[in-house]
Amino acid sequence: MSxxxxxxxxxxxxxxPLGNMFRAIPDDEARxxxxxxxxxxxRLYDTAPFYGAGLAEERLGEVLSTRPRDSYVLSTKVGRVILDEHETETPDFGEKGGLFEHGNPNKILHEWTAEATERSIEGSLKRLGTDRLDIVWVHDIAQDFHGDAWVQKFEEARTGxxxxxxxxxxEGVIKAWGLGVNKTEPIEMTLALDEPQPDGFLLAGRYTLLDHEHALQRLLPMAQQQNVDMVVGGPYSSGVLAGGAHFEYQEAPAEIIEKVTRLKGLAAEHGISIKAAALQFSLAHPAAAAVIPGATRPSRIAEDTAALNEKIPAAFWTGLRAAGLVSPAAPLPNNA
Known part of the structure; x- marks a missing residue:
């Protein structure tokens, strides 16, 4: 099933963001x-044990566990087992250091073996207050967390x-599985395997208005050939496309700020929001099945819904192409 x-x-x-990414969010605001x-x-909700050492799953489960289970689709991730004991040292999250410093204090076991995968799922089910998951992503077996050791982690996940x-x-316990990563290479390696093939992948930050050329070169053609779909994570590039200051989970550099300024200027010329341009660009690729922006304030959700439905004139997309702000190979809405 696709x-x-x-x-x-x-x-x-x-x-x-519900895992207290960047800041401590009050429980009532998260709820x-x-x-x-x-x-x-x-009706599509994506989470992970890694987000605040279980905090995001707990907060999401508090609400969704009161809703009919057949009325929504739920995905979480494996690769991190949340332990009962508390962390006493600063955890090493590679390039993402400090990302969830305001999350739960629990220690996190980073492991992709078969046994750890089953433990991870059991913990997620408990925190989410549900009896089943729809989609499970293999989380972060990539360079941004593991440097040169990422291939070793990939192999651990492949056999586990x-x-x-x-x-x-x-067995019908879950409906689909795939990789949830911030880099294209692990997905490319998975699609090249002769053994277990994923149903799709969650690619965060690599198919946005600011960063998409690399994905277009190799990954997305492979995915299309194999009829493997993509869920686009991080469509606002860690927030910089939605008024935030972060790109790739760090303070946005000058060249990114300059490009965002140009994008916003073009959007303003055509009377549209940059959020609408960002979401609709990410969904324009034939492999894109859905987009999952994050939020920590209720008002942001309404903005996202409006952005998805906003009417964008074809002239904006042709202007985007003419200004060199998107790859010539990127599919655009309205066949622009």
């Missing part, structure tokens, strides 16, 4: 944001998590 057959719509809700997503008829999730899918 992701497009499983997913309930083009717009989902990414819950990384109100999830409630707002539900009220806006969003991949096989467990493939079995669970074949």
């Amino acid at each position: 992701l497009k057959e499983i997913l309930p719509g083009k717009l989902g809700f990414g819950t990384a 109100a944001t999830v409630e707002a997503a539900w009220d806006q008829r969003i 998590a991949f096989r467990v999730l493939s079995r669970l899918r074949d």
